[in-house]
Amino acid sequence: MARRIGVTKSTGMLLLGIWLILNGLFQLINITIPEGGTIMALLALAAGALILLGK
Numbered sequence: 001m002a003r004r005i006g007v008t009k010s011t012g013m014l015l016l017g018i019w020l021i022l023n024g025l026f027q028l029i030n031i032t033i034p035e036g037g038t039i040m041a042l043l044a045l046a047a048g049a050l051i052l053l054g055k
Contacts, residue, residue, distance in 0.1 A: 012050030019043045 023040060025031065033039070 010051070011055050012047050012053070015043060015047035015050065019047055 019040065022043075026033075026036065026040075
């Protein structure tokens with residue numbers, strides 16, 4: 001029996017997943033985006049806050 005893989009309903013975990021994927025891609029492909037560090041920091045802060053709030 002195959003199990004379905006679903007997307008999490010937790011906004012914090014979803015943002016964390018996006019942050020991890022983008023961070024990995026930026027490192028592997030060596031992408032430089034203007035203000036990329038600021039964007040990644042804001043995404044990390046939002047994910048952390050939402051996870052702590054249980055959202």
